[in-house]
Amino acid sequence: PVTAGSIVVPYGHVIGNEKWRGSELAQRLQGKVRLIFEDALGLVDFHLSNRTCILLISEADLVAGDEFKRRLVRFRNASSLRGIVIVEKTQISDQYYLGVQKLVVLELGMVSLPVANQGEASQLIIQLVSFCVREQSRDRGANPFLGKQRAQLAEAAVLQAVQRIPGVGKTKALLLLQRFGSIHRLCNAAIHELEQAVGQTAAQQIYTF
Numbered sequence: 001p002v003t004a005g006s007i008v009v010p011y012g013h014v015i016g017n018e019k020w021r022g023s024e025l026a027q028r029l030q031g032k033v034r035l036i037f038e039d040a041l042g043l044v045d046f047h048l049s050n051r052t053c054i055l056l057i058s059e060a061d062l063v064a065g066d067e068f069k070r071r072l073v074r075f076r077n078a079s080s081l082r083g084i085v086i087v088e089k090t091q092i093s094d095q096y097y098l099g100v101q102k103l104v105v106l107e108l109g110m111v112s113l114p115v116a117n118q119g120e121a122s123q124l125i126i127q128l129v130s131f132c133v134r135e136q137s138r139d140r141g142a143n144p145f146l147g148k149q150r151a152q153l154a155e156a157a158v159l160q161a162v163q164r165i166p167g168v169g170k171t172k173a174l175l176l177l178q179r180f181g182s183i184h185r186l187c188n189a190a191i192h193e194l195e196q197a198v199g200q201t202a203a204q205q206i207y208t209f
Helices: 024-029 059-064 067-078 094-107 118-139 146-153 156-163 170-180 183-187 191-198 200-208
Strands: 013-017 034-038 052-057 082-088 111-115
Touching (some): 013 024, 013 170, 024 034, 059 067, 059 082, 067 082, 082 094, 082 118, 094 111, 111 118, 156 170, 156 183, 170 183, 170 191
Parallel strands (some): 013 034, 052 082, 082 111
């Protein structure tokens, strides 16, 4: 399933599929972007904050057969999210690249970007995150104080307090603080307001708590 559509990514963050934890790519992203791992992204490898998803086709995927093609088609058929496909184009996988590009661009209507290795892939993701932040800042009137406000919202003590609510991890805690601005406003939120932020099930748990 494509579950990423139901996940709202906090401003300026990247949510990575749990399978990339500990990889060279994840290590290179750490410290450059705010990376959170999630085991419920389905077909998606990385999810950015402007409804853009990254699907990463590694050299191993290309050599192993057609499973990655089925994955791309399932994503395109099941999702209204913008898909960017990063393809690891190496000496070994070069022979497959033109076929992949044709499938991704001409048949599925997504963007295909070649990289030589996971290091280049991490640089590309960092650039895409910067672009998302600039795009969203422009949409919100380019307020220069917005970054400072958001940094204050995620202050460690407040974040930890919100994460003590049953069913609320780091991602949901950040979303709740971004939406409500303080624990006081979160405590007084109506259930329908909570549902808009985190969905029905989590909203009920938060409201009851």
